[in-house]
Amino acid sequence: ADLNSDKQALLAFAASLPHGRKLNWSSTTPVCTSWVGVTCTPDKSRVHTLRLPAVGLFGPIPSDTLGKLDALEVLSLRSNRITVDLPPDVGSIPSLHSLYLQHNNLSGIIPTSLSSSLTFLDLSYNTFDGEIPLKVQNLTQLTALLLQNNSLSGPIPDLQLPRLRHLNLSNNNLSGPIPPSLQKFSANSFLGNAFLCGFPLEPCPGTAPSPSPALPPSPNKTKKSFWKKIRTGVIIAIATVGGVLLLILILLLLLCIFKRKKHSEPTTASSKGKAVAGGRAEKPKEDYSSGVQEAERNKLAFFESSSYNFDLEDLLRASAEVLGKGSYGTTYKAVLEDGTTVVVKRLKEVVVSKKDFEQQMEMVGRIGQHQNVVPLRAYYYSKDEKLLVFDYVPSGSLAAVLHGNKAAGRDPLDWETRVKISLDVARGISHLHAEGGGKFIHGNIKASNVLLSLNLDGCVSEFGLAQLMTNAQSPARLIGYRAPEVLETKRPTQKSDVYSFGVLLLEMLTGKAPLRSPGREDSIEHLPRWVQSVVREEWTAEVFDTDLMRHPNVEDEMVQMLQVAMACVAVVPDQRPKMEEVIRRITDIRNNYSSGTRTPLEDKPETSQAP
């Protein structure tokens, strides 16, 4: 077997199993570097991981296809609509150590011919029935066995699996006592099986905690003597009196307890309240997964263009880090198990209906197909949670690079890079303006919404979201970019996008942020007005970022760029140029100097100014 036989096996698999989302597998492209869901061994000689979650696979897995991938270590076909059973040749691939088949329609009994190398077996959320086979015992390397939400019945075998750390058998029809070997797991591992009993669940019937008293031998009635009768009478009398006394005592005791409880009721109630709140507070779910319902975990809507290969469950399991809190909610960087990094935006205060939300997101997804726009890859909508998944753009925002570098004493962005970024952003905005019948508006252009790739290509992010929110918010940090007419009408237009872009150009030229930040030298409350006043005084050179002035011969170009920026920030909207005109003017400026003595932009080595 070699990479070519792996390739043939995969092609046969894809050809015989219908799938909703198109796989980009083609016999003419390299398996290891371009096929979705496939990764190879480091020497690229064999396929060792196949992950195709939520691609709409439909039907039974054909035998004689995946079973031939005999170097495969990880197989994930979760969240599809795979039916019937796993063919024996697949589960028994000797190198296989992780098998993820949860959220499918697999049925029959749990496969018995599974590879003994398996460490992770997830068959949850299927329709497996029958008993848990004793053969599971042979999977001695298992660390996780997840069989919840199936229709398994019968007793649980006494599985001796020394490495098992995660067990979930909940929501099946299992019955009988929990075997001693599995009693170390919590009740959650077993809940939802009506006839399962014993620790950690309720004791089994007939095994009451206190041993039942031994019955006295039944007296032989015929042989009962007179004395015995007397003795019995006395015993009954004593027992009756004693019983009545005991009853009175118990009643008195109960009365006391009841009274005391009544006195202390307010304290008890409040402490109980605290306990509940405390219990909740114990597990602060500050991440984006808290509002996602268990039943909905499979409903991440991907766009066709997305080459991503994960599902909501992967996303919820990812390690997340807060990137920031913006006007629309919190933004997280999420690293999935397989190393894929994405950005998840958790929206707050979405007011539109699910249908409107979906329509708007479909449009945003469609429009975001441009190299200078950050693409939306997937979204999730439920009553409690609205999530958007974007590509992670590695070098951070223009705001961070422009102003953060200064504070950190790192190299500032050089002039050529700034010109290139401004051209990228202009192209991104112009693309958006051409969409929606030429009516689409970004509405939120600012330096923290311009993200930079590793090569410092500029991409515009966060468009089309304002329509989902309560009311157009204008936080202080946005005001500096707002066109004067928008401050009054609260209605952004394409012309007001041009204004915001002009402010962004001024920010790149001056190195000053259009913010109200007392004490921060690199911020100016009204950047266009400040620039205008300095220019009017004929001190043009004074406005430029001192970092830029270190480069020779750039002043001319900077003055030309300043003219473009000033045209964009014209107070009268109709006097502002269209984005295409802006692109043309910036391209001219760039071509002038790249045809001159300095190094053309395209030949410039990669800059390493990531924050």
Ligand SMILES: Nc1ncnc2c1ncn2[C@@H]1O[C@H](COP(=O)(O)OP(=O)(O)OP(=O)(O)O)[C@@H](O)[C@H]1O
């Ligand atoms: N796709 C992405 N890749 C990398 N970083 C991102 C991405 N999206 C957002 N960020 C960064 O995450 C941080 C928070 O972003 P967020 O959009 O929530 O707030 P903001 O842009 O500062 O404010 P606002 O929401 O008002 O526009 C910002 O620093 C932003 O640059």
